[in-house]
Amino acid sequence: MANPTQQLVAMLGELGRVTDEPGRLTRTFLSPAMQRANALVAGWMKDAGLTTRVDAVGNLIGRVGAQFCCALDHAGTKAGHSKSAPLPKTLLLGSHLDTVRDAGKFDGPLGVLLPIVALAELKRRGITLPFHVEVLGFSEEEGVRFASAYLGSEGYCGKLTAADLTMRDADGISVGETLKKFNDGKFFLPKPAHKRSNLLGYCEVHIEQGPVLEAKKLSVGVVSAIAGQSRFKLTWTGKAGHAGTTPMALRRDALAGASEFAVGIEAIARHTPGLVATIGALTVSPGAANVIPGEVVHTLDVRHARDSVRRAALMQIGRLATRIADERRLTRCWQRTQENGAVECSPKLTAALARSVQAVQGKSISLVSGAGHDAVVMSSLAPIAMLFVRSRDGLSHHPDEFTSAHDLDVALRVITDFLQRLAAENS
Amino acid sequence: MANPTQQLVAMLGELGRVTDEPGRLTRTFLSPAMQRANALVAGWMKDAGLTTRVDAVGNLIGRVGAQFCCALDHAGTKAGHSKSAPLPKTLLLGSHLDTVRDAGKFDGPLGVLLPIVALAELKRRGITLPFHVEVLGFSEEEGVRFASAYLGSEGYCGKLTAADLTMRDADGISVGETLKKFNDGKFFLPKPAHKRSNLLGYCEVHIEQGPVLEAKKLSVGVVSAIAGQSRFKLTWTGKAGHAGTTPMALRRDALAGASEFAVGIEAIARHTPGLVATIGALTVSPGAANVIPGEVVHTLDVRHARDSVRRAALMQIGRLATRIADERRLTRCWQRTQENGAVECSPKLTAALARSVQAVQGKSISLVSGAGHDAVVMSSLAPIAMLFVRSRDGLSHHPDEFTSAHDLDVALRVITDFLQRLAAENS
Numbered sequence: 115m116a117n118p119t120q121q122l123v124a125m126l127g128e129l130g131r132v133t134d135e136p137g138r139l140t141r142t143f144l145s146p147a148m149q150r151a152n153a154l155v156a157g158w159m160k161d162a163g164l165t166t167r168v169d170a171v172g173n174l175i176g177r178v179g180a181q182f183c184c185a186l187d188h189a190g191t192k193a194g195h196s197k198s199a200p201l202p203k204t205l206l207l208g209s210h211l212d213t214v215r216d217a218g219k220f221d222g223p224l225g226v227l228l229p230i231v232a233l234a235e236l237k238r239r240g241i242t243l244p245f246h247v248e249v250l251g252f253s254e255e256e257g258v259r260f261a262s263a264y265l266g267s268e269g270y271c272g273k274l275t276a277a278d279l280t281m282r283d284a285d286g287i288s289v290g291e292t293l294k295k296f297n298d299g300k301f302f303l304p305k306p307a308h309k310r311s312n313l314l315g316y317c318e319v320h321i322e323q324g325p326v327l328e329a330k331k332l333s334v335g336v337v338s339a340i341a342g343q344s345r346f347k348l349t350w351t352g353k354a355g356h357a358g359t360t361p362m363a364l365r366r367d368a369l370a371g372a373s374e375f376a377v378g379i380e381a382i383a384r385h386t387p388g389l390v391a392t393i394g395a396l397t398v399s400p401g402a403a404n405v406i407p408g409e410v411v412h413t414l415d416v417r418h419a420r421d422s423v424r425r426a427a428l429m430q431i432g433r434l435a436t437r438i439a440d441e442r443r444l445t446r447c448w449q450r451t452q453e454n455g456a457v458e459c460s461p462k463l464t465a466a467l468a469r470s471v472q473a474v475q476g477k478s479i480s481l482v483s484g485a486g487h488d489a490v491v492m493s494s495l496a497p498i499a500m501l502f503v504r505s506r507d508g509l510s511h512h513p514d515e516f517t518s519a520h521d522l523d524v525a526l527r528v529i530t531d532f533l534q535r536l537a538a539e540n541s
Numbered sequence: 542m543a544n545p546t547q548q549l550v551a552m553l554g555e556l557g558r559v560t561d562e563p564g565r566l567t568r569t570f571l572s573p574a575m576q577r578a579n580a581l582v583a584g585w586m587k588d589a590g591l592t593t594r595v596d597a598v599g600n601l602i603g604r605v606g607a608q609f610c611c612a613l614d615h616a617g618t619k620a621g622h623s624k625s626a627p628l629p630k631t632l633l634l635g636s637h638l639d640t641v642r643d644a645g646k647f648d649g650p651l652g653v654l655l656p657i658v659a660l661a662e663l664k665r666r667g668i669t670l671p672f673h674v675e676v677l678g679f680s681e682e683e684g685v686r687f688a689s690a691y692l693g694s695e696g697y698c699g700k701l702t703a704a705d706l707t708m709r710d711a712d713g714i715s716v717g718e719t720l721k722k723f724n725d726g727k728f729f730l731p732k733p734a735h736k737r738s739n740l741l742g743y744c745e746v747h748i749e750q751g752p753v754l755e756a757k758k759l760s761v762g763v764v765s766a767i768a769g770q771s772r773f774k775l776t777w778t779g780k781a782g783h784a785g786t787t788p789m790a791l792r793r794d795a796l797a798g799a800s801e802f803a804v805g806i807e808a809i810a811r812h813t814p815g816l817v818a819t820i821g822a823l824t825v826s827p828g829a830a831n832v833i834p835g836e837v838v839h840t841l842d843v844r845h846a847r848d849s850v851r852r853a854a855l856m857q858i859g860r861l862a863t864r865i866a867d868e869r870r871l872t873r874c875w876q877r878t879q880e881n882g883a884v885e886c887s888p889k890l891t892a893a894l895a896r897s898v899q900a901v902q903g904k905s906i907s908l909v910s911g912a913g914h915d916a917v918v919m920s921s922l923a924p925i926a927m928l929f930v931r932s933r934d935g936l937s938h939h940p941d942e943f944t945s946a947h948d949l950d951v952a953l954r955v956i957t958d959f960l961q962r963l964a965a966e967n968s
Contacts, residue, residue: 326786358768358913363811364756369820370807377797384789384790403822485783486785508786
């Protein structure tokens, strides 16, 4: 019989073949492949002793009751439990089952399948837990089909709004229409799945999608916070002119200004520990070899684990842009396209997770997540913790996305240890 | 009756309405509009006393014989001229009648129409010239229809090659097929229209297409040289990565490298008098807001009136690129796409032209032409001189291209004076 890690590798492989697009892995919100994925994963959940259901927004939820509460229903209602003892709480574990287009098979599914394998292993060993556990496979995190991400976890947390329902996909079909059809004609905005006071927390296992663990030669690390993020569209306007006939002193070159800005924000980020600042997209107009650029439009993405540091850096970046524009007689226009505050992980849960990492790996490091995750939304409902697992080449959102069996094994042993550690603390 | 400047303005306006594309001005090599333009301008040439013909590559050539040579044919053969006196030489004046797409009406036509008006004015005043004059309306300079520019002047100078004939337009029609059809089925590569020893020189009037005259508040200036030019395509390759999860120290950001390069070449150009260096087109891959650029491809255009200065600057630019690539762990790839040596204007002709500018404008300045012109090709056949006329906002290749009647008047008086000055020197 395969060991738990081999089982996990096989499950990731099998789920990675459930796709909406032949030849590449793509699963989007409530698509046929997502429904097949839910059925496949639900089967594995049942094998591990969980009862399963799919909620109104398509999230797959597998649940196993606390050891001394044999007849708990999904709302966690007490049944057959001593009236004097406190009600057992629920620990949430999960991630998302949807993917980007042409995805890898780890981003999302790992955080759903690993807890199932961990719970199966505890069951095999006859270890029971003094709290309920829900394994969550969110229906939407990547924001592929609709403009907005996190539809799954927002639904679970009762954070979906009427406005969210009006967003439309490329075919003009709205979120609301999609959900109504999925629920046989009736859809109401869901309430939170739990009261915060009933929850122990939410723990998400996810590939790092970055190079830090690889650079430090470690399999896993504990996330201390999910970075806050500001995104902008910047437009620099100068004056197009003939590249041969306009002397340097008479130029108002938008690309030269944007280039000075790019070099400047890089220097600011390098001098601010933990800050990342990126220009990922940039276009030049008119864009001919012999014409001085009259306009440059580019993105700017700035992230840091502490909102105060990010805000101070943005002030510095703003002053840089003003100086460059003034000196070069350019105009610049800022348009803020996204703004998310940083989310701190729970010190208590994170400390427990770090102790498990220390026990399994011999060393625990803490990382900031630069990317958003379901944990961001889940922090509105529960204390959160996250375990990052090494990604080869820091790669994600790509078919070559890869995490080794060795690293999966470490992560699996960390989560198994973590569950037992929480059990000891909560028994 | 309209004065000569008013006539010139009216002629520019009328010719500016002869187009292949309704609603905007476009005339390309041997197109129907070019043939209508040739017919229109030939009429004006005849009114000014010139005999006209169109050569095998579609150039319009108007000719007026020297005063004491009444029956000269187009080859300049002596007829009725004293055998003891030297044969009169020929002065060439001209520019091109084709345009870019959606062009202005000055770039090219000014250098054809202004000499016609100047010669008409001399004729009106009863002033004759002791040399032959040819006014040349070249059929192709802008390189719109085929990949290569200067088909007209190259044909006139006998520089067209069999290889040139193989170039094809967007419809797959070759230069050779086009010329064969234009010549009723027979086309042979033309020989030079003149022996160099028979020519006084070639003088081209052209709008500046740059901001120098405007900045100096002058109508006209004398071109000292046409800059040499090197063009490259550069590719910077780093490593794409997640903008949120990749710390600054672990990045190999191709755009950050290209930006440092852009700032660096600008500094080199600013510190090298007369050098211009431009990145006009730049593309970023993958080009998403949240992805660190893995590859940047951009153009580089470097020009200077002295080839030695341009070459030294290119060495400096090469060292800059090497340093940036090494420091940032990027690779860079250079591809040279164009290389033209600088062309010196004739000191003698240019001095005469400067004296005329001094006489008419009160002050003469000398400029380097950063753009190529028919004069570049014509320098293979004759000493060259160029007069630049102020362009509003330095603009060209655009419907808003504009030169004021005042500046046209100054230019017209300069060329009229120049013709008389050459007459005095050559009589």
